[in-house]
Amino acid sequence: MSDDDLLGGLVDVLAASRPEVRSHAPRLARGTFNDVVVLPGEWVARFPRTATVLREAPRRTAALRRVSGLDLPFAVPEVVEERLDLPLGEAHVVVSYVPGDPGPTTLAEGAAVGLVHDLLDPLAAVRPDPDLLAVLDEPLGFAGGSDAVAVITDTVFPVLSADERAQAAEVLARFEALEPVPPRFVHGDLAPVNLRWTGTTVTGLLDWDFAHVGDPALDAAALASFGWSALRRAVSAEVYERAKVHAALFPLEGATGTLLQGAPPDRYLAWFRRRCAVREHPPGA
Known part of the structure; x- marks a missing residue:
């Protein structure tokens, strides 16, 4: 299905309760887990792409309701409408539009x-209450959760070369x-x-599905996408070393998540293969 056809069908669904979608200029964003209709300045509608994502959507929506009630110093999307029935x-969830610009992908070290x-720092200050704990995701839930190492091995290793599998095994061992x-x-x-920026400040934070x-x-x-040297200055030595291990896993867990959703893992595999070529996981750390 073309993007135009998909957007047209999703707009038809939304128009039943949000007729304004027909008189504006909605845009489509296709993610691994959701197809998203954005009405700039107004709201964002997220449509689960698979039955697995739809099953998780009520819990994730409940989590977002609670996260948006936390006293965080940046805007968080708020649930406006839930039609997961x-x-x-x-099936979709409509959340508020978080204003701000996409912002830079590089920054000066300071x-x-x-x-x-x-x-x-604000995230570290959060002390989740039992109600929030009950609806949060588990670590690496999208890639197997507590069984992530086995799931990554079973899912991604078959599409890797022998050398890539050896390097992936080292990443998983770490x-x-x-x-x-x-x-x-x-x-x-x-x-x-x-991240959403106003000037030089992050004023909004999106996509809390994996919280x-x-x-x-x-x-x-x-x-660390903004620079490993900056991260080294900003966090303790222990956190820095652990961050390198987590970053090494990013391409493999991303490929696993996409494969489990029946989506092509090409960009994650390309990311991992660039690292394999220089034998650094992650490069520059």
Whole structure:
């Protein structure tokens, strides 16, 4: 199905309760887990792409309701409408539009250090109550959860070369060797695409589907996209070393998540293969 046809069908579904969608200029974003209709400045509608994602959607929606009620210093999408009673392809959740610009993908080192603190410190201060704990995801839930190492091995290794499998096995061994740490509230996907900026400040944080209680070094690892040297300055030596292990796993867990959803893992495999070519997991750390 073309993007135009898909968008037209989703607009038809939304128009039943949100007729304004026909008089504006909605745009479509296709993700691994959801197809998304964006009405800029108004709202965002997320349509689960698979039955598995739809089964998880009520819990994730409940989690977002509670996360949006936390006293965080940046905007979080709020649930506006929940229509998960509809069949797959029509079921959706509408959330508020978080204003702001996509922002930079690179920062000067000093600014990157500040960004790490601006995001990680408020998350570390959250103490989830039992109601929030009950609806949060589990670490790596999209890639097998507590069985992630086995699921990654079974799912991704068959499409790797012998040398790539050997390097992947080393990455997984490092991950399995991590010692447990006191769990903290973790966003789970602090990629630049999920940040919204006003000027030089992050004022919005999107996509809380993978929020969980776990190792805060995971969020630190995501922010290493702004520079490992900045991350080294911003966090403790222990968090930095753990972040390298989590970052090494990113392409493999991403490929696993996409394959489990029946989506092509090409961009994640290309990411992993670039690392294999230089035999650094992750490069630059």
